[in-house]
Structure formats: C-alpha cells, structure tokens
Amino acid sequence: MRVGSWRWWFENRETHEITIAQFPNWPLFAIGIGWLAERLTNEGSTLHQVIGVATTGLWLYWGFDELIRGVNPWRRALGLGVIAWQSLRLIG
Numbered sequence: 001m002r003v004g005s006w007r008w009w010f011e012n013r014e015t016h017e018i019t020i021a022q023f024p025n026w027p028l029f030a031i032g033i034g035w036l037a038e039r040l041t042n043e044g045s046t047l048h049q050v051i052g053v054a055t056t057g058l059w060l061y062w063g064f065d066e067l068i069r070g071v072n073p074w075r076r077a078l079g080l081g082v083i084a085w086q087s088l089r090l091i092g
Contacts, residue, residue: 012071019071027062031055059086 001008012019034055041048059082066079 009074010072014071020074022071022075025062027058027065031058031062034058056086056090 001011007018010018010020034051037051038048038055041051063079063082063086066075067083068079070076070079
C-alpha cells in the first residue's frame, strides 16, 4: 500500500477494510442530543451554557479519542480537525 494513496487514508489497520465512519459512536450521539438541547433551551440561560460546555467537552473528547485511537489516517486527521475547530471556537 502506497503512503498517501486512497487506500492508505481509509484502510482500517486492524481489519484491512475501508473505514470512513464507525457505529455505534456514543460521543457523536451525545453531541447530537446536546445540539438539540441547546436549540430547545433559552439562549443565555445557565442550562443553555452548561449544555454548550458539555457539548464542547464531548467534541474535544471525541477528537482526542480519534487522534489517539483512530483506525486509519483519515480518522486521526478528522480528530485533529475537530480539536482545532473546537480550540479556535474557545479562543475565538
């Protein structure tokens, strides 16, 4: 397998199958629930802020988990991208 090839980016190093997304993925489900809960609560309320912080924490958890344990370079790059995105939001 050539480094940088399509297969190199997406091949699961454990199963040798193509892996783009993995299910079940509990942090992403929780992020989805957090996103919905944020939209259903009053902006500026304490609950809204707590949900926002929890959702950001889940995004960072997911990003670091993918960066460290991702099964292929695509998953690790995705994790790094999420970490960068959330970090920019926090300092932004």
